[in-house]
Amino acid sequence: MQAAAIPARQGAYMVPPMIRLQIVSALTLIACLPLAAEPVNFSRDVLPLLSDNCLSCHGQDESHRKADLRLDTREGVLTQIKLGKPDASELIARIVSDDEDELMPPPKSHKPRLKTEQVAMLKRWISEGAVWGKHWSFELPVKAKLSDAKANPVDDLVTKRLSKNGLALAPRTAKHTLIRRASFDLIGLPPTPEEVAAFENDASPDAFAKVVRRLLESPHFGERMAMWWLDAARYSDTDGFQSDAERTNWPWRDWVVSAFNSNMRFDQFTIEQFAGDLLPNATPEQKLATCFHRNHMTNGEGGRDPEESRVDYVIDRVNTIGTTWLGLTLGCTQCHTHKFDPISHADYYSLTAFFNSIDEDGKAGSAAKPYMSYKSNLTAPALADAQRLVDERTPLEAASRKTAEKPFEPWLAARVKENRGGFKAWHTLMANKLETNEGTKLAQNSDAIVTASGPNPKQDEYRLITTVKLPRVTGLKLEVLPLNGVLSRGASGEFILTDIKVQVRSKDSAQVRDILVRGAVADVQAESKTRQYGDVKGTLDDDPRNGWTTKGHPKDNPHVAVFEIAEPLVLSANEELMVELRHRSTDGDANIASFRLSVTDQAGETVRSVKASPMEDLADAKVTDATKLDAKLRARLFDQFLEDHAPYREAKASLDRAKKQLAEIKKASGNVNVMVLAERKEPRDTFVLVRGVWDKHGDKVKQDVPAAIAPWPESASRDRLGLAKWIVSKDNPLTARVIVNHFWQMLFGAGLVRTPEDFGLQGERPTHPELLDWLAVEFMESGWDVKHLLTLIMSSATYQQDSATKPELLARDPENRLLARGPRFRLPSWMLRDAALRTAGLINPALGGPPVRPYQPAGVWEEMFMGRFTYEPSEGVLQHRRTLYAFWRRAIAPTFLFDSAQRRVCEVRNARTNTPLQALTLLNDQTFMEASRTLASQVVKQGGDSTTRLQWLSKRVLSRDATTQELSVLQRELDRALKHYRERPDDAAKYLQSSPANAAEVAAYTVVASLMLNLDEAITHE
């Protein structure tokens, strides 16, 4: 293809003269009939009627065919009509019949009777000779002749349809809107105020072309495109089933970014992802590319037959190819021949044959071979960020420790003095009440020893309810005491404590709160494996299948266990502590005979060991001068002091988090396993699966493609490489159209075909068939040049139109199918996060590397997995990486995203809803709060009067100046907030999570910044 034919490449498109939108007629369009002058178009007018109403029983699917009648072939239809004589045609008689037994479609199918105009259409078609044809998308696309060879083809073909309807393109949108639109479309980020100003001041005719070129050259272009591709590829960082194990396929994500940035031909992009490993002298990156077909979910559920899973994966690949490249619902043919499209059950399994001999065995987790070991060269920025954070925090921790020595000295001196007469770390608990569930009698003596008597049920709970006099509780001690030489009331004399439960109840409230117990240690415990009785830690998980027993150790000795409470517990005067000892072992008959409970307020070692506490040792040492203290004991006491020294604890925790992050990134910087395609030595036989059931083999099939779509390319090998070549062959009528439609959807919010996943008979027809075909052919002729195609579309006046509308036009064309206005739609949620970060200047522009964890509310993973996974947000500037890099846990996608693809199966259609939950996210998500606070502190630093400041914000958030009217609203809200925060400095400090100078002002501007980030205009592609 020569550049001369594609003026867009030279950036030479002129903006056409602005044409005022004219609405010639306000008549609302209802008619569904083709214009009388125009002959019936089989593919547009007749085939959809047949498909909707007849083909599910009279199509190519033999197994569901009724009366042995086919209406998907002309031969079949000819048996039911008389050419030129609709009124003598059985087909017409049946669809208009008044006899319920005769009427088609039959009433029991729940399909409504054909409308009068539909019947009229079929009659006319028969009168005109019942011209037959193929469904439009199975015909090869051709370029239509343009009315003006110099015009942008997009405009030529869009205008053609508009003028038929008495409409015209809307005027070009404002420059700031245009650059904003282009910037979101190509890099997924808003422009900076400087970029907007530069464009506004550039009066040259190719000013916009320059903007487009700059954006296409930005490394962020690849990131934006990758977000589209990752949804189609159902990319995720975890398996998705059962334990939802992590995988390290992210180098493939970076491969996608880099492929788009280098403008890899789309046919090559396809070939490498299908069969990079089969290319001659395949590079590691080409092998890496094949991870596309391994991004499906994997199921390692215990008890599941791995072969069933393997078959699922093969099927998922074929369905993904159908949706992503072919725009066909191949999934329908998994169980039976397609009812509408020319794809048979056997065709489907012939396609699966290409993927049936991958060297995989259906396993998940870390056993999901084949893998390639890959070392990413894009981890350096993350590594540097993480290292810098550790370097920053290390001296802070050390300094904090050093600073703590100062208050430690007087503290220690006070303890030395205070404890000279002895010290008791543990305080026994006297019960206010003793309870059991199954009838055991409990009694307590003056030594606080509780003894069981009376009925001896197999299992029971003992509950001690008490008032605690200590200022706080950090731990519990349980002494199990021998009674008559044994520890339990059971026949064996051994006890099994399955669980311990600590709760607080208040006299003012009916509700109780659970107190989390973090750790447990015991003097002795039976040797045990998982889920057996022995280890005292088994008492912490509410699982009756494990717990503490001292079996194998002397039964006539007391034994002791110490439990650490997660957060020191402070009880108010009207609160009581409840400690429950559960004996729920499988065999039972192991209830404790006698015990004593104590509590302590000592933090650290005391609650992590059964030995004497540091303070007790201090008392025993009987020193009078703290400086004479044994160094070891002094160190233990310092550690205990630090446990309660908040500044140090914070510094330490902060450093620990940074270190953990660094370790994680270091690990990712080495070789990681990426799931890829590789053929096994012995190919597997492939069979049709009867009704899609994995182990019900039908006929044997070989690698092949549905002939109705396109012929197999000559000389191509019968493998994945050949399949890829077939997909991107110029004889394939679907791929280029489908991909071009994706690009259109990206820019216009909806495709030319509104069902991007379905170009088959049941999908929607294109709104502009000639345009779709023109672009598809152009795409192929240009060498599958993605950047060229985007440039071509964006240089059109159609793309550059104003997106505002008028009620009349809206009523007439609510979905903007005619394109008489620019696209206006809410931006994808991932762009909203990225935009907030960029607007506030927080964004970390680094490309690639291991996934990061943006803020999400605490506890989301924990509650889903009952504590198996903990979500730890990334630290430092890694928090501000783009959303593309957000860790994607398939079982629970990032919470701050809405309307996003679920990444379970391939998705190519944009969802766009408008809900209160989205409003709450944008109002309260931590990222948006941080962006608002940052903008506010910047704007306050700017100085100037409030108008200047509000304009500064407006330029950043909306890329334009606010109007006077808008300013007055913003000013009012600013004043209102300012008044509040001046009166309530405590609220300002809480809201800002800090106390800067001018706190009230910063807080008020934060409110305004948040308001602006929530404006419809701020979150909308205008």
Added chain:
Amino acid sequence: MNHEPLHTTRRYFLGQCTGVSLGAMAANSLLASDTSALGLPSLPHFAPKAKRVIFLTQSGGPSQLELFDHKPGLMKWAGKELPESVRQGQRLTTMTANQKQLILPGITKFSQCGQSGATIGEWLPHLQGVADELCFVKSMHTDQINHAPAMTQFLTGHQLAGRPSIGAWVSYGLGSLNRNLPDFIVMLSKMQRPSDQPLYDHYWGSGFLPSRYQGVKLRNAKDRVLYLNDPEGMPRDVRRGMLDGLSELNQMRYQQTHDPEIETRIRQYEMAYRMQSSVPELTDLSSEPESVFDLYGPDSRRSGSYAANCILARRLAERDVRFIQLFHPDWDHHSRLPSWCVARCRDTDQPTAALIKDLKQRGLLDETLVIWGGEFGRGVAGQGKWDSPEAGRDHHPRCFTMWMAGGGVKPGMTYGSTDEFSYNVAENGVHVHDLHATVMHLLGIEHERFTYRFQGLDFRLTGVEPSRVVKDIIA
């Protein structure tokens, strides 16, 4: 001037009804009030028996042999191999596929309860007390033998993730009765040990339906709904002022662009603001009297417990939330039935029975369909050493027991039965799809006519194979 057709299909239009075309509908004045009330105009198909559903989902596969399906005749088979004539080639999971199938008779004592004489095992003493309110289906069966596919089929009609859940279908079809709360709310019991079967969010997802129909999780956390709470230091009046300004500026934008989506957005922000008070009001149990906690049992005092969630379920029903779903995990008892299965019964027995009583005494039971059940049942063969207390049971898809109450089902009834091994359905089998069809029917929906077009096909909850409404259990 002639206009050419726009080829807007009705199904595309409705299918996309919260996207661009929601605006279109508003512009066409099809929508007078708040969008949250939007159901399909064609629904219900006929007068419903139930207004709402409370689905008590027991994840993991509760054992029908210990809880409901009494088979005294099995004693003589104890320790003997399951006859092949009964097993008929049934697939087993790989956990027991290589083990001899030795019969473990139900290990609980059963009672015949109430007037109806329903058989309920001793581990569910409270449920025994409300037996006459319950309608048992003992002949449930499913196609799936592993948790995730089985639960996915149980809740979405299909084994693979991607279809809308039953709650999403109901929410989409019938819309909301409540302006201040979402119409499909999900609660997960807070457990102390990691469950072996995670509860994936596609179990209450919207699949290919617009995401506003997905279940909203009511969490046991400071933010009961994600992002519900304003940041600290932002009092209500500051938020109110900010939203007023936001709304005013959005109105100005609407005047310029005429995009009806902006008007919808303004309403959604207002609903968000209302939810900020309606959700805390809902979840604050301090107004509940002592007698309620006594009824639901001691665990109901603990926030996040199944018992506390049962109280919330009743409060949600009182507030006319359409579909309320509880999940209680960890019914997967491959070993140690006497300790492990009992533990789950103890978590759930009293609160479940209390919920039935409570709904009844408040006059809500008639219009609320309560459903209890898990994704499959458990097999008659012991897993592990059959005669040891260590023994458990493997998954079993061919028959299991569920029960329903209220909402137009016959109380005190038992429907369907199994063979003497509780292995195969003996009569009146009810497939998972039949259950779905029946639930839809009770809500006034003819399941065959309730479809959504996606990828060129008209999907329905009950799938393509014929399924039936179990008319015999409908009052």
